[in-house]
Amino acid sequence: MDDLYRDYILEHYRHPHNFGVIETPDLRWEGANPLCGDRITMMLDVRDGRIADVAFTGRGCAISQASASLLTDELRGKTLDEAARMSADDVLDLLGIEISPARLKCALLSLDTLEHALAEGGPPASPGDAGTPAGVDAGGTEPD
Amino acid sequence: MAEAVDLRGQVADVLPLDPYALRADFPILRTETSTGRPLVYLDSASTSQKPQVVIDAVDGFYRGYNANVHRGIYEIGERSTAAYEAARASVARFIGAPDSREIVFTRNATEAINLVAYSWGRRNVGRGDAIVLTEMEHHANLVPWQLLVQEVDGDLEFIPITDDGILRLDVFEVLLRLRPKLVAFTHVSNTLGTVTPVREIVQMAHAAGALVLVDGAQAVPHLPVDVTDLGCDFYVFSGHKVLAPTGSGALWARRELLEAMPPFLAGGEMIREVHLRRSEFNAIPWKFEAGTPDIAAAIGLGVAAEYLMGIGMDRVCAHEAVLTRYALDRLATVPGITLYGPPADQRSGVVPFNVEGVHPHDVAQVLDRFGVCVRAGHHCTMPLHERLDLAATARASFNVYSTREDIDALVAGLGEVVRIFGV
Numbered sequence A: 001m002d003d004l005y006r007d008y009i010l011e012h013y014r015h016p017h018n019f020g021v022i023e024t025p026d027l028r029w030e031g032a033n034p035l036c037g038d039r040i041t042m043m044l045d046v047r048d049g050r051i052a053d054v055a056f057t058g059r060g061c062a063i064s065q066a067s068a069s070l071l072t073d074e075l076r077g078k079t080l081d082e083a084a085r086m087s088a089d090d091v092l093d094l095l096g097i098e099i100s101p102a103r104l105k106c107a108l109l110s111l112d113t114l115e116h117a118l119a120e121g122g123p124p125a126s127p128g129d130a131g132t133p134a135g136v137d138a139g140g141t142e143p144d
Numbered sequence B: 001m002a003e004a005v006d007l008r009g010q011v012a013d014v015l016p017l018d019p020y021a022l023r024a025d026f027p028i029l030r031t032e033t034s035t036g037r038p039l040v041y042l043d044s045a046s047t048s049q050k051p052q053v054v055i056d057a058v059d060g061f062y063r064g065y066n067a068n069v070h071r072g073i074y075e076i077g078e079r080s081t082a083a084y085e086a087a088r089a090s091v092a093r094f095i096g097a098p099d100s101r102e103i104v105f106t107r108n109a110t111e112a113i114n115l116v117a118y119s120w121g122r123r124n125v126g127r128g129d130a131i132v133l134t135e136m137e138h139h140a141n142l143v144p145w146q147l148l149v150q151e152v153d154g155d156l157e158f159i160p161i162t163d164d165g166i167l168r169l170d171v172f173e174v175l176l177r178l179r180p181k182l183v184a185f186t187h188v189s190n191t192l193g194t195v196t197p198v199r200e201i202v203q204m205a206h207a208a209g210a211l212v213l214v215d216g217a218q219a220v221p222h223l224p225v226d227v228t229d230l231g232c233d234f235y236v237f238s239g240h241k242v243l244a245p246t247g248s249g250a251l252w253a254r255r256e257l258l259e260a261m262p263p264f265l266a267g268g269e270m271i272r273e274v275h276l277r278r279s280e281f282n283a284i285p286w287k288f289e290a291g292t293p294d295i296a297a298a299i300g301l302g303v304a305a306e307y308l309m310g311i312g313m314d315r316v317c318a319h320e321a322v323l324t325r326y327a328l329d330r331l332a333t334v335p336g337i338t339l340y341g342p343p344a345d346q347r348s349g350v351v352p353f354n355v356e357g358v359h360p361h362d363v364a365q366v367l368d369r370f371g372v373c374v375r376a377g378h379h380c381t382m383p384l385h386e387r388l389d390l391a392a393t394a395r396a397s398f399n400v401y402s403t404r405e406d407i408d409a410l411v412a413g414l415g416e417v418v419r420i421f422g423v
């Protein structure tokens, strides 16, 4: 009866692929959607311009976690350019379910986190420039 | 059906209202969702549904006598002014204000709190002065005070809560040694449903020389409220949560306070005399109602107040107490559920919960398929969720038209959540 919670979505939610930690990743970003309390930290190992390994940790709703699981599967082996060209439609296609406007942020948190990881998730440019980038806001306000 | 209702000692032996009879007054409750299910509206803490009399009042204004207030020397202008001011008198009676000139119409509770923070706050709170809030305030009763103390270099202090959402008055006692200028807190928590002991807090605050602002956004729809009896200095609420249109709300404050306060917004309506370089301000409450108000919404608020006074707020309160108890009992049977908040005798019609292993957004999404509307998220109380170490919660909340069948539908829907997610 429920189109959103297809078996494979629930399977990715319960047993997400690539869930874990890469100890010293080349690229890393922590994305959050404060509206829902969804969080995803994405870690990438890059070799010869290609994504050799990818992992994520996080917590959140079924849609955000399944989307991270599906997206990270897709990323392994891609060049950084190919990864950077991943679009919202690509992620929605991977999910393969109808996403209502209210849940779009959940579905696209993993892509948003990936984009930040690629653009600014590298090690600090200068040695004095400490601290890992984390805690980007996906934005949004909640009326009550 | 008649159970004794004990809300912090206010034992009321009244017969609860009959929600089944009242439901006929709410046209939206006869509608169906796109999946062909009857609407089960359990998000009244977010905004309430509107009875036909309120819809008719708004409609009647626009069809019959739409004109600006306090201006037109013609019949419909006089009618609109009279209706607008009659609404003010209804609101005053509804919350026990001794004088209707102490009622300032605002767009909502948020605007009323901002009015106090800007007007009273910027004149009376200075460097090093403290304002005491609680850990469970809605952002509307937190952020305006953050801005104020940042601007004047003051301090915010917070009355902590216990894990089930009861205010720690022993800590409050200690905080009062800081001689705060203001204590501002919610009458009913929008997230946990806690009914706070307003009279006790007011007495303690006044003894320490502080004024008291009470955020009544979640209390006015559910409890008999009498500001004179509560003894507070400022009381605010939103019309849309109390069966009235969006765009209506009110600030009540003691007359001397309002008279001493500088205007908040400036422009037409709030002035008596304007010269190029100075103006004289209007009397209260109009001094605080700059510009053309939401006349239709205010008239609707007056009608909603009369409607509820006709039912009797003690009967509303008794109804919701019975329903809350029923909801807590029924929900406790759902596998993997955690219920938050104080015991039934210290709470109003708000029931927050989580189902183990399922994010509240997923809970709400599945329930939506059954026509069941609940809120999921942080309910504009992020610090409270942090305090309770929760990312988010789902919340069912009630109003006069809520029934046991609504709760049964919620419980049935949660059964489906459990089935889908295999909790």
Ligand SMILES: Cc1ncc(COP(=O)(O)O)c(C=O)c1O
Pocket (backbone or CB within 6 Å): A144, B045, B046, B108, B109, B110, B111, B138, B140, B141, B186, B188, B189, B190, B215, B217, B218, B238, B240, B380
């Ligand atoms: C306790 C409390 N205070 C203030 C508000 C703000 O109300 P409004 O958005 O109508 O200004 C709300 C709304 O949810 C509330 O629950």
